[in-house]
Amino acid sequence: MSQKEEFFEYINDGYKTKGDFIELGAAMLGEETITNAIVKVPLKTLNRHGLIAGATGTGKTKTLQVLAENLSEKGIPVLLMDIKGDLSGLAKASPGHAKIDERHEKIGFPFEAKSFPIEVLSISEQKGVKMRATVSEFGPVLLSRILDLTETQSGILAIIFKYCDDNQYPLLDIKDFKKVLQFVTNEGKEEIQAEYGRISSSSTGAILRKIVEIEQQGGDLFFGEKSFEVEDLTRIDENGRGIISVLRLTDIQDKPKLFSTFMLQLLAEVYETFPEQGDSGRPELIIFIDEAHLVFEEASKALLNQIESIVKLIRSKGIGLYFVTQNPKDVPEDILAQLGLKVQHALRAFTAKDRKAIKLAAENYPDSEYYDTKEVLTQLGIGEAFVSVLNEKGIPTPLARTMLRAPMSRMDILSEQELNAVVNNSKLASKYNKNIDRESAYEMLNSKIxxxxxxxxxxxxxxxxxxxxxxxxxxxxxxxxxxxxxxxxxxxxxxxxxxxxxxxxxxxxxxxxxxxxxx
The missing domain is CATH 1.20.5 (Single alpha-helices involved in coiled-coils or other helix-helix interfaces)
Structure with a gap:
């Protein structure tokens, strides 16, 4: 048996699955694509989370697009964090190309152009269905971790929430929270002290400064009503396809505090809302977090611990989290260890630091007698990647250099007119895009004062x-x-x-x- 035949059997045996699966592409031996040596991802293991990594321009976004399309085809809803603004093309079918047909001929199955049902979401002033959350929904513990408060400040925050609960002052938006902080520091100081104990004005001042920091990054648009119900992320269209929710975040790159605040609240809400699912054979929802370093780079230790806990626990709810970033080292090691699917595009070795990073990245993947992983990582072409997944028994599959399939939808953004059409046809816009400012803590305390x-x-x-x-x-x-x-x-x-x-x-x-x- 030739090496090529041995490799073909090695891949097909390693990626064999009894249940439903997604086809990512065909394995490569050297520079040659081995037709029909299909690299598959079992649906059963998609809630074990994953990583898509690689240098700029190597095809990470297209890999994300391929996964989202195939998940939708299988009736699995998807939430995409579109920070670069190039995923809206999912709503339109690919125009096709001779090179795409050539690629699929090498892989072993024909190319089919399709459009997919999408919902455009937003947490800023961009067009789309507004995703909001109230301050009360965060609660004192989560908000303390997001704001990186000291133990004393966290205790004061808990008192403030208790005071508002006891007196039925709804904490809905940032102006509510700021008003309460000002009230307990000034006019209501004696009332608070008599009922709950002394509160330091220096501590409330420190909390207020951190709230203002989030407000300046756009938190005044995110905090408020109507709160987004996470069940609306799990909708299926009339054809049985999972709806792909595209959250537009092109104006968030310079606002990491707001982005990490939103992400942690969303994950916490999903975890608290969704029922335990166990091994159901397919995930309930897959969330792709593009530019994942934005979640972690300014996160405190308490915040990282919170994220790690959610990553560990949320998979039992049938939720899969997929981090998309340039280098695996952008993701904390404790979280990286929880990721089952790993798709590694090319890395560049321009400096000694780059070479060290490549060596560390190579250690994240199983050893292979067919590849020098560290060397091949710098030689992967566009649309090629090292892939390792978990099989149905939870065991890592053989490492496979993979020629990835092309997206079935457009590999480009929607025009302004096309985007407007998607937003105008939204079934959620009428539910969430109304401005609601009912009487809450701000108005009630002003009235009291x-x-x-x-x-x-x-x-x-x-x-x-x-x-x-x-x-x-x-x-x-x-x-x-x-x-x-x-x-x-x-x-x-x-x-x-x-x-x-x-x-x-x-x-x-x-x-x-x-x-x-x-x-």
Whole structure:
């Protein structure tokens, strides 16, 4: 048996599966594509997560596109994080090309052009169905980890949430949360201290500064109502195909704090909402996180621990997470160890640091007698990749240099007119794109402060009026006394008889007459 025949059997035996599967392409021996040596991914293992890595321009996005298309074909919904803005073409069929036909002839099955059902989502001002969440839905624990708060600050955050729950102040958007922070620091300080204990103004100030940081990155658009219901990510169209939700994030690359905030909240919501599924034979939802380094590069240790916990636990809910990035080292090791499917496109070795990174990347894949992994990693062509998946027993399959199939949909973005048509035809837009700003903590606390201020102003006014009344009363008494004395003096001056009788001359004359009588 020739080496080529041995390799053919080696691949077909290693990728053999009894259940349903996705065909990624055909294995290569050296530079030659071995027709019908098909590299397959069992649907049963797709909830074991995965990694798509490779240098810029090597075909990562097209691999993501291929996986999304085939998942949709199998009736599995998909959520894509479209940071570069080049995945909207899924809504239109590929125009085809002679090179695509040539590629598929080498692989061993014909090319078929298709369009796919997509839903365009947004967490910013871009067009699409708005994905929002309320502050209350985050809760104090998750929000503390996102904001990277100290233990003391986390305790204060828990008190603030408890105070709002006890007093029925809904925390919906950022202005609600900022208002509560200002209230417990100033007007409501004594009330909070009496009920929950002392709160440091320096700590509330630190929390407020971190909230403002998220707000400046666009958090004021993300936090609010109507909250997006994650069940809407698992819809199936009338033809039984899973709907591909494309989240447009082209304006988020310089806002890593907002992106990681959104991602962690979404994963937490999915985990809490979806029921336990176990080994059902197919995933409930697959989430692709493009430019995954944005999730991790500014994440605190607490946040990384939270993400790691979710990655470990969420697969039992039938959810698969796929990280797309340039180098495997962009993903923390503890999370990388949880990833079952690995698709590694070419890496470039321009510097000593690059060569070290390639050596580390090669160690993430099974050894193979057919490849020098470290060397081949720099020689892979566009649309080629090293692939290793988990078989139905959870065992890594043989490493295969793979000629990947071409996307069935357009490998380009939609025009503005086409994008508008998709957004206008959305069945979710009417549900989520209405601006809702119902009465919440901001309005309620403003009303409370206003009532307190009015009461204080009334008390001050009443005190001033009482003081004025007392002053007037005193003045009236004084006036009556003065008037009485004046009246007496006036009456004496006006009576001539009294005047004569009280004069000195009359008194002396009276005493003189009295003396003569007595003698």
């Amino acid at each position: 206003e009532k307190v201020n009015l009461a204080e102003q009334k008390a001050i006014k009443d005190a001033e009026e009482e003081k004025e009344r007392e002053k007037l009363a005193k003045e009236r008494v004084k006036e009556r006394r003065t008037s009485s004395r004046s009246s007496r003096r006036t009456s004496t001056r006006m009576n001539p008889i009294v005047k004569v009788l009280t004069s000195a001359t009359f008194i002396r004359a009276a005493f003189g007459i009295l003396k003569k009588v007595l003698k």
